[in-house]
Amino acid sequence: xxxxxxxxxxxxxxxxxxxxxxxxxxxxxxxxxxxxGEIPADQLPEFPGEAYRxxxxxxxxHLDKIxxxxxxxxxxxxxxxxxxxxxxxxxxxxxWLRTTWGKCSEQQERMxxxxxxxxxxxxxxxxxxxxxxxxxxxxxxxxKSALLDIRVGTLPxxxxxxxxxxxxxxxxxxxxxxxxxxxxxxxxxxxVGQAREIERVLQAAGWRxxxxxxxxxxxxxxxxxxxxxxxxxxxxxQAGEDARRRDEGAQEDLHERLIDATHVxxxxxxxxELAGLMRGRGSLVMVCGWIPSSRAPRLKDMLEAxxxxxxxxxxxDPRVDERLRVPSVIWHHPWLRPFASLVLNYGVPRYGEIDxxxxxxxxxxxxxxxxxxxxxxxxxLIVAGVLLRRRLGQYAALAVAVGLSSAVFGFLFxxxxxxxxxxxxxxxxxxxxxxxxxxxxxxxxxxxxxxxxTLTIRNRIVDxxxxxxxxxxxxxxxxxxYLGLLLGAWRYAATGQTGIAPLLAVCAALSAIFAHSWxxxxxxxSGEKLMIALMEAYESIMAYISNTLSFLRLAAFSLNHxxxxxxxxxxxxxxxxxxxxxxxxxxxxxxxxLEGGIVGIQTLRLEYYEGFSRFFGGDGxxxxxxxxxxxxxxxxxx
Amino acid sequence: xxxxxxxxxxxxxxxxxxxxxxIKQLNAFIDRVNGDNGQYGLQSSExxxxxxxxxxxxxxxxxxxxxxxxxxxxxxxxxxxxxxxHRFELGNLKTIIRGKMADQPRTLIEQQLxxxxxxTSLPVDELLQSDTPAELLRRLEQTPYAEIASRARHLLEQxxxxxxxxxxxxxxxxxxxxxxxxxxxxxxxHPLRDIVGCMVDRVNLVWLLRxxxxxxxxxxxxxxxxxxxxxxxxxxxxxxxxQCASFEDAISSLSNPFDKILEGARNTTEVTLKMERENWxxxxxxxxxxNFNVARALAYxxxxxxxxxxxxxxxxxxxxxxxGEAIRSxxxxxxxxxxxx
Numbered sequence: 001x002x003x004x005x006x007x008x009x010x011x012x013x014x015x016x017x018x019x020x021x022x023x024x025x026x027x028x029x030x031x032x033x034x035x036x037g038e039i040p041a042d043q044l045p046e047f048p049g050e051a052y053r054x055x056x057x058x059x060x061x062h063l064d065k066i067x068x069x070x071x072x073x074x075x076x077x078x079x080x081x082x083x084x085x086x087x088x089x090x091x092x093x094x095x096w097l098r099t100t101w102g103k104c105s106e107q108q109e110r111m112x113x114x115x116x117x118x119x120x121x122x123x124x125x126x127x128x129x130x131x132x133x134x135x136x137x138x139x140x141x142x143x144k145s146a147l148l149d150i151r152v153g154t155l156p157x158x159x160x161x162x163x164x165x166x167x168x169x170x171x172x173x174x175x176x177x178x179x180x181x182x183x184x185x186x187x188x189x190x191x192v193g194q195a196r197e198i199e200r201v202l203q204a205a206g207w208r209x210x211x212x213x214x215x216x217x218x219x220x221x222x223x224x225x226x227x228x229x230x231x232x233x234x235x236x237x238q239a240g241e242d243a244r245r246r247d248e249g250a251q252e253d254l255h256e257r258l259i260d261a262t263h264v265x266x267x268x269x270x271x272x273e274l275a276g277l278m279r280g281r282g283s284l285v286m287v288c289g290w291i292p293s294s295r296a297p298r299l300k301d302m303l304e305a306x307x308x309x310x311x312x313x314x315x316x317d318p319r320v321d322e323r324l325r326v327p328s329v330i331w332h333h334p335w336l337r338p339f340a341s342l343v344l345n346y347g348v349p350r351y352g353e354i355d356x357x358x359x360x361x362x363x364x365x366x367x368x369x370x371x372x373x374x375x376x377x378x379x380x381l382i383v384a385g386v387l388l389r390r391r392l393g394q395y396a397a398l399a400v401a402v403g404l405s406s407a408v409f410g411f412l413f414x415x416x417x418x419x420x421x422x423x424x425x426x427x428x429x430x431x432x433x434x435x436x437x438x439x440x441x442x443x444x445x446x447x448x449x450x451x452x453x454t455l456t457i458r459n460r461i462v463d464x465x466x467x468x469x470x471x472x473x474x475x476x477x478x479x480x481x482y483l484g485l486l487l488g489a490w491r492y493a494a495t496g497q498t499g500i501a502p503l504l505a506v507c508a509a510l511s512a513i514f515a516h517s518w519x520x521x522x523x524x525x526s527g528e529k530l531m532i533a534l535m536e537a538y539e540s541i542m543a544y545i546s547n548t549l550s551f552l553r554l555a556a557f558s559l560n561h562x563x564x565x566x567x568x569x570x571x572x573x574x575x576x577x578x579x580x581x582x583x584x585x586x587x588x589x590x591x592x593x594l595e596g597g598i599v600g601i602q603t604l605r606l607e608y609y610e611g612f613s614r615f616f617g618g619d620g621x622x623x624x625x626x627x628x629x630x631x632x633x634x635x636x637x638x
Numbered sequence: 639x640x641x642x643x644x645x646x647x648x649x650x651x652x653x654x655x656x657x658x659x660x661i662k663q664l665n666a667f668i669d670r671v672n673g674d675n676g677q678y679g680l681q682s683s684e685x686x687x688x689x690x691x692x693x694x695x696x697x698x699x700x701x702x703x704x705x706x707x708x709x710x711x712x713x714x715x716x717x718x719x720x721x722x723x724h725r726f727e728l729g730n731l732k733t734i735i736r737g738k739m740a741d742q743p744r745t746l747i748e749q750q751l752x753x754x755x756x757x758t759s760l761p762v763d764e765l766l767q768s769d770t771p772a773e774l775l776r777r778l779e780q781t782p783y784a785e786i787a788s789r790a791r792h793l794l795e796q797x798x799x800x801x802x803x804x805x806x807x808x809x810x811x812x813x814x815x816x817x818x819x820x821x822x823x824x825x826x827x828h829p830l831r832d833i834v835g836c837m838v839d840r841v842n843l844v845w846l847l848r849x850x851x852x853x854x855x856x857x858x859x860x861x862x863x864x865x866x867x868x869x870x871x872x873x874x875x876x877x878x879x880x881q882c883a884s885f886e887d888a889i890s891s892l893s894n895p896f897d898k899i900l901e902g903a904r905n906t907t908e909v910t911l912k913m914e915r916e917n918w919x920x921x922x923x924x925x926x927x928x929n930f931n932v933a934r935a936l937a938y939x940x941x942x943x944x945x946x947x948x949x950x951x952x953x954x955x956x957x958x959x960x961x962g963e964a965i966r967s968x969x970x971x972x973x974x975x976x977x978x979x
Contacts (some may be wrong), residue, residue, distance in 0.1 A: 054745075061767040101769065109772050 002358065004328035004351050004620070006293040009318060011037065012303070013286045014311040016048050019278065020084040022287075023271035025306050027626045028081055029299055033327045034277050034289035034626055041279070048285050049275025052087050056272035059094035060265055062101045066258060069104040070249030075259060078266040078628045085268040093261050100254075107245060114238045121231045124215055128227065130185055131212075131220045134177045138216040138223060141187065149195045151202075153209040154183045163205045170194045170201070185210065270626050290327050290623075291315075318351065320464050326351035327623035336361055338398035346608055347618015352462045354455050356616050361401070363448065363611070364603055369405030370441075371557035371599045373430075374565075376417030377592055378407025402600075413558075417588050418565030430558040431566075437555035445551025446486060448611065449544070453479045456615035471516035473540035474614055481509035482544045510537045547610050557599055564591055644930040647710045651934045654703060655925055658938070659945045661971060668952055668962045696946040697726055697752045700939065705756055707935045714822040715932040718830075721818055722936060723757040728811050730754070731783060732804055734765050735790065738774045739800065786810065801853075805845075805863050812841055816867035822932060829924045829933035833940070835869025836920050840913040843871055843879075843896070848906050851885040871896065911970055918944055 010032075014022055026032040037044070067074060131138060141152050149172075155163065157179070164174050172190030179185070190198065216223050248254060278287045291299060296315055303311050318326045328349050332340050339361035349355045369378075381403030389396035410416065414425025430437045457476055460469035469475045484505030488498040517533040524532065568587030572580045612618065659667070701723060708719050730751045737747035744766050751762060759782055768774040771794070778787035786807060793802050819834030842864045849860035857880035864876060875893060882888040889903055899916050903909045921937035928934060948969055955965035 058744075065767070098769070105770060105773050108776060112776055 002355055003353070004330050004349055004355060007290050007318060007326050007329070007351065008293045008296055008315045009288065009322075009326075010291055010296070010299070011286060011288050011314040012311060013284060013314075014307060016280060016283050016285045018307055018310060019049060019274075019285050020052070020086070020268075020271045021082075021306060022303075022311070023274045023626070024082055024084050024267060024628075025302055026274070026287075026289075027270035027628045029295075029302055030627055031295045031329075031625050032289050032291050032299070033623055034274055034287060035325065036277050037279055037286055037288040039279060039286060044279035044281050044284075044286060046280045047275065047278070048280040049271060049278050052090065052268075053272045053275035055087060055090045055094055056265070056268050059090060059097055059261075060269075060272075062094070062097040063258070063261055063265055066097060066101050066104055067262075069101075069108065070245065070258075072249060072255070072258065074262045074266075076629075079263040081267065081628055083267060084271070085264050089264065090268055093264055096257075097261060107241065111238065111241050114234055114241065118231065118234050118238065121227055121234065124213055125224070125227050125231070127213060128216065128220060128224055130178045130210075131216070131223075132178070134175075134187070134220055137218055138212055138220065139218065142212050142214070142216075145192070147192055149190055149192045151188045151207075151209060152186075152212060153188070153202075153207050154185050155208075156206050157182060157184055160184055163201070166201050166205075167198060170197045172198055266628055270628065273626060289626075292329050293317075323351050323463065324619070325621060328353075328355075328620040329623040330355050330357070332357055334394075335397050335401075337394045339364065341394065342604070342607075346612050347616065348620040348622045350459075350463075350617045350620035353459050353617055353620065354615070356455075356612065359451070359455075360607055360611070364607055365401050365405040367444075367554060367603045367606060368402040368599060369409040370444075370554050371602065372402075372406045372561060372596060373409030373413045373558060374415045374417065374561065375407050375410030375423065376415075376419075376588070377596070378403045378405070378410050380592055381406060381596070413562075415562070415565070417584070418562075418568060418591075429562065430555070431562045434555070434559055437558055438552055441552050441555035442548065444554060445548045445610075448551065448606075449482065449547055449614070450479070452611050452614040453482065459615055459617070467516065467519075471512045473513045473536060473543070477509045477512035477516070478540060478544070480505050481513070481540060484509060485541070485544060510541075513537050513540055550606065550610055553602055553606070557602060561591070561595065561599075564595060644710075644932075647707065647932075648930050648934065650707055650710075651925075651938050654707070654942070655938055658941050659948070664948060664952075664969075664971065665966075667949070668955075668965050693950065694752055696943075696950060698755070699946065700943060701726070701755050701757055703942065704935075704939060707938075711932065714818065718815075718818045718822045718932060719935055719939075720757065721815060722939060723754070724759070725811060726752045727754050727758065727760050728807055730762065731760060731778075731786070732807060734762070735771075735774065735803065736800060738768065738771050808841075809863065809865055812838055812865040813867055816865065820867075829928045829931055830936070831869070832920055833917075833924055833933050833936050836917050837940075838865055838867050839869050839871040840910075840917055841865060842868060842876060843913060844906060844910050846876060846879055847885060847888060847909055850880060850882075850888070852906060857881045914944075915970075 012022065012026075026034075134141075141150055143150075167174050167188060167190070170190060171194050172188055175187045175189075176184055177187060188198070188202075215227075218226070274287055277289075278285050280286065300313060303313060328351050330340070330349065336357055340357045342364075343349075343355070343357050343360055372378075382400050383403075385392065385396045385399030385403060388399075392399060411423065412425065412427040413429055414420055414423050415429070416422045420429055428436070453474060456474050457469045457479065460466070460472075460475060471477045473481070484502045488502030488506065491502065492498050514533045514537045517536040518529060521529045521532050565587075568583060568591070572583035572587070575583060704719060704723055708716055711719065733750045734747060737750070747766060754760075761777070761781060764777055765774055768777055775787045775791050778784065778790070781787075789806050790803050793806065815834055816838050819830055822830055845864055846860055849855040849863055850857065853860075855863070857877075861877060861880040868876070878891060879888050882891055885905070889900055889909075892900060900909055900912055903912055918941060921940045924933050924937040925941065951969055952965055955968065960968075
């Protein structure tokens with residue numbers, strides 16, 4: 001519960017002929033996380049499953065594409081889960097899927113062409129709008145003539161009259177066919193001999209030639225009719241292609257064959273996946289991986305039942321040097337899942353490292369309750385968690401837990417939706433004695449940091465980093481420094497003097513931190529090393545003080561909660577009955593949503609920054625067992 | 639960009655800039671018989687086949703350093719540096735398209751791809767799964783390279799050579815870089831405009847000469863294929879160059895500063911080298927004489943890439959039993975530790 005499950009490294013050696021069956025057995029076993037073996041490549045130079053893996057990868061790709069094309073989904077369960085798939089079977093299915101995909105791909109290409117043509121036709125229709133008032137064959141406007149010079153283009157609206165007069169001088173006429181706020185679209189026509197004369201006029205007037213699409217042949221209404229018909233025809237073709245695709249997908253024999261292929265590939269997947277990690281020589285193959293120690297007898301039984309004495313299974317405990325490679329498997333009650341998920345969001349516990357989920361869950365719930373203590377708000381969170389359990393999923397339990405904590409602290413503070421007279425406070429209202437609240441928050445922070453530092457020391461010892469555990473600023477030396485600072489501060493507050501013992505503790509701890517830092521940076525130049533060591537010692541004092549003060553936000557937010565309620569009641573009291581209750585309801589919703597969210601974020605920040613960053617490495621390897629379905633990260637296994 | 643905002647970034651660039659290799663160090667490296675290649679990020683001990691390209695380990699080094707530099711940045715500056723990295727991905731895209739057109743097996747195409755790590759935006763696996771070029775282009779339409787897919791389809795339907803597609807891809811990339819350079823660099827004298835502009839000028843000039851006098855394209859086509867951006871090499875100058883009848887005419891008609899930079903260039907390869915050298919000079923200037931700007935990172939990346947290419951060339955030369963002078967000559971470095979044109 002507090003550390004990942006004990007793991008064992010296993011090496012499974014068996015005959016190559018049994019490899020596919022063994023992979024399937026390991027997938028059914030469901031608790032084997034494979035990894036690259038340690039045997040040197042010259043001893044086991046072959047990759048016996050490589051051809052199988054390549055065939056599987058190609059076949060799987062085709063199957064996925066076909067399933068997506070027919071909008072089919074793969075079944076959840078796998079038929080005959082212990083029946084292995086041979087390479088020949090895989091190749092046969094692969095050939096059929098390749099042919100099937102070829103047809104699907106052609107259909108997709110046809111659909112793609114139709115889409116492009118539809119888009120083009122729609123663009124042409126939009127472009128045709130400009131020519132709506134032209135009553136000539138548009139093909140004539142595109143044609144070069146020996147006698148007539150015809151140009152189509154746009155001009156800015158200003159100075160149109162002068163432009164037309166100038167054209168008239170050259171024997172040209174202008175016909176407007178479309179006008180926007182800024183531009184006039186027009187046709188300019190005249191004798192070819194005068195073309196050069198008007199070039200300069202057009203240039204000076206800001207003429208822009210319009211390209212008429214080659215498809216515009218005929219009068220605009222005829223072109224429009226033709227384009228509309230083309231659009232309708234293509235839309236129909238598109239619908240036809242789509243219907244054909246659906247019909248094909250619904251064909252029973254194709255559907256069944258595809259589902260069969262899905263089952264076969266699901267059974268082939270474990271061996272294909274292991275093939276990349278499996279090494280061999282001749283008829284012998286070997287695969288390595290990790291299993292929870294508690295499951296080792298079960299694996300042995302399964303292998304004996306499957307292969308009799310045709311296998312060798314070697315198991316050993318993890319070595320110290322491979323701790324980072326050992327996957328972490330952690331068991332938690334379903335109620336702790338949302339908290340475990342938030343822990344996982346920060347990182348996976350390293351093998352042997354303390355799993356902070358339980359500490360996190362308890363402290364998160366308590367801190368949220370202190371900062372958001374109100375019976376009404378707590379009950380609202382519980383009700384929301386229960387009613388929205390489907391939508392919230394595993395986080396419904398989190399909502400219920402923090403709601404319960406809020407309600408309990410609400411009883412202690414005597415607050416129901418901000419009304420302080422309805423229930424007697426079992427302890428006190430935060431605003432009645434803010435100093436005491438600050439004291440409690442400080443006490444909580446000190447306890448939190450002491451616990452976090454103790455866990456850091458423990459984790460470092462387990463990691464084999466004894467010197468860090470003793471002399472680092474977050475190790476035992478840091479703990480002594482912190483205790484010295486606390487004792488000194490307490491004595492100073494009580495008697496006005498710190499006393500000799502705290503000073504000695506602080507000096508001794510700082511010396512240890514300084515010496516440790518000096519040693520750690522032994523390759524750095526002396527001046528720089530001195531600077532680093534001094535800064536580290538100074539930073540450790542500042543960090544402990546600031547981290548402790550950071551917990552004052554517990555009290556600050558509980559006071560803030562009350563202050564917000566008072567603000568709402570002040571506004572409500574200015575109104576009559578309806579206004580009063582409307583303000584109270586809206587104000588409480590505001591508090592629930594906005595302040596609730598802020599408190600949640602602040603709590604998480606305290607956990608991650610003040611807690612996890614001290615003792616939790618979070619750089620563990622998640623447990624990803626081989627299964628018949630897609631391999632998933634199972635850092636937290638139930 | 640303010641000093642406070644970019645203090646960490648600037649310090650990072652300065653720290654990285656310390657590992658750039660000067661000519662003296664390079665000469666020493668060439669002369670060392672059994673040198674320590676790993677010191678400079680060159681890991682391979684196998685005999686190398688120099689192709690003028692960076693290998694995967696070099697790309698990994700560049701991208702990992704870029705990832706560190708990019709971390710404190712946000713907005714346009716971050717996007718610009720990220721975009722710079724996409725040139726390797728563009729190489730991957732070309733490899734995939736070429737491979738699929740040539741019906742190469744998946745594994746063979748995969749071997750030629752560079753791992754882009756966190757800078758990957760191309761769904762390489764999906765693209766490799768396509769059976770035909772048409773399917774590849776359909777899949778490409780679902781990516782940020784959708785525009786390229788339709789361009790590629792059009793070019794292939796027109797029966798154009800793959801060269802046209804490569805040119806379109808490169809043009810699109812450099813046009814994007816120029817656009818980002820313009821929008822990120824504020825003020826006409828901003829070093830970012832200089833460094834990106836010089837890069838664009840180099841590519842334009844080399845392409846123009848290559849298209850006109852190596853591929854014998856018409857002036858109009860050669861000009862059209864250039865990047866629609868420029869810095870010191872103005873569009874009018876490029877039009878004039880495109881209309882020159884021979885390579886020598888083009889070189890002699892260059893105006894200041896390109897006439898001095900390219901003095902004595904006899905072919906496109908020499909033009910490339912000289913223009914690259916000019917780019918490195920500008921990059922070194924920016925790195926030395928400017929502060930708190932994203933151009934320094936770009937300058938560093940350019941120089942770091944130069945170093946990695948040079949080291950790879952030296953290692954290849956050694957594996958081919960070439961002498962120090964031959965390697966120096968190939969790299970364009972004279973005896974006295976000075977670069978020669």
